[in-house]
Amino acid sequence: MNKLLFKGALLSLMLVGSAGAQSQDGLKVFISVDMEGITGTVNVDDVRRTGKDYDYFRQTMTREANAAIEGALAAGATEIVVRDSHGSALNLLPEMLNRNSKLLRDWSDGPMVMMEGIDASYDAAVYIGYHASAGTPNSVLGHTSSGDVTNVSVNGIRMPEAGYNALMAGHYDVPVVFIAGDKAICDEAKALLGNVETVAVKEGIGQAALNLHPEVAREQIRAGVERALRNLDNYKPYKLRAPYTLTLTLKTEKNINKGALYPGAKRTGDWELTYVGKDVLEIMSAYKGMRR
Structure with a gap:
């Protein structure tokens, strides 16, 4: 390979590498x-x-x-x-x-x-x-x-x-x-x-x-x-800091009773359910499950 071809190939490799880095970044x-x-x-x-x-x-x-x-x-x-x-x-x-x-x-x-x-x-x-x-x-x-x-709170917020x-x-x-x-x-x-x-x-x-x-x-x-x-x-x-305490307030007794069947959920007040989890995705899974 002559010098001109070598330089062209090297430049092409540099451009490909640069484009890849730009895409990743x-x-x-x-x-x-x-x-x-x-x-x-x-x-x-x-x-x-x-x-x-x-x-x-x-x-x-x-x-x-x-x-x-x-x-x-x-x-x-x-x-x-x-x-x-x-x-x-x-x-x-x-x-x-x-x-x-x-x-x-x-x-x-x-x-x-x-x-x-x-x-x-x-x-x-x-x-x-x-x-x-x-x-x-x-x-x-x-x-x-x-x-x-009617209300959702996490760690009291x-x-x-x-x-x-x-x-x-x-x-x-x-x-x-x-x-x-x-x-x-x-x-x-x-x-x-x-x-x-x-x-x-x-x-x-x-x-x-x-x-x-x-x-x-x-x-x-x-x-x-x-x-x-x-x-x-x-x-x-x-x-927020773990553990995460999810408190959910629903409108009807029927929905509270259904939500309380979710594993780990506890009834903690009038039409209120509470679930404590180790991370955000766990409490959001519980939130979805307690509303079904």
Whole structure:
């Protein structure tokens, strides 16, 4: 091999090695998308398949997911996974979703639910369309998991869905850096997680909601996600100390009796169940099992 050919071959090997290193070191982002916190949704029918405006709002949901994806790409993301986290988990429109992402649809039998697919390979988690916990004043469509749950706490700390989802991300040392939804969840998330970038796309006024224009909401989501991901060092994974004490309050005697059959669950009060576990995934498995 002459010197020119040798240099060309060496350069090719260096480029291949460099590309591989860049791929391994790229920014990997997990985006969980719910629907009650999307711009404009205010009534239960807005987020149900049988609702007359559901098809419109699933488009809005997909567009807000795209805004988050665009923000992540602008910050240098090389891999993005979007988790459909509402209801049937079959809401986001695949053809409309930004092609630079992968979409996870439907539910599995594991404990991760809205965080299905996350692991230690991710650099950050982003929540779009999230809502406050059940009973939060001036929340828009506020609830926790299902209509049967009135409260969830871990180690005595009241948890919205964003809270225990952040614990699951924290289990893998992944920080939650951005949340978009109604003002109530933005306030709740800041009080719980500390430093987290938020965009309130609407504000509850009793049963009503004052909304941003959808285009404005998307602009703010795009900018907020990019800003958060460009400043990853500002955010820390959300963690609590083991052992983990899960306390669950349900609405009916029937559901409490069923939940108490889960191995390790104990009835500790009026319509209240408690489970103590060694790690986050164990208590989330119990949470899922006690609600069946």
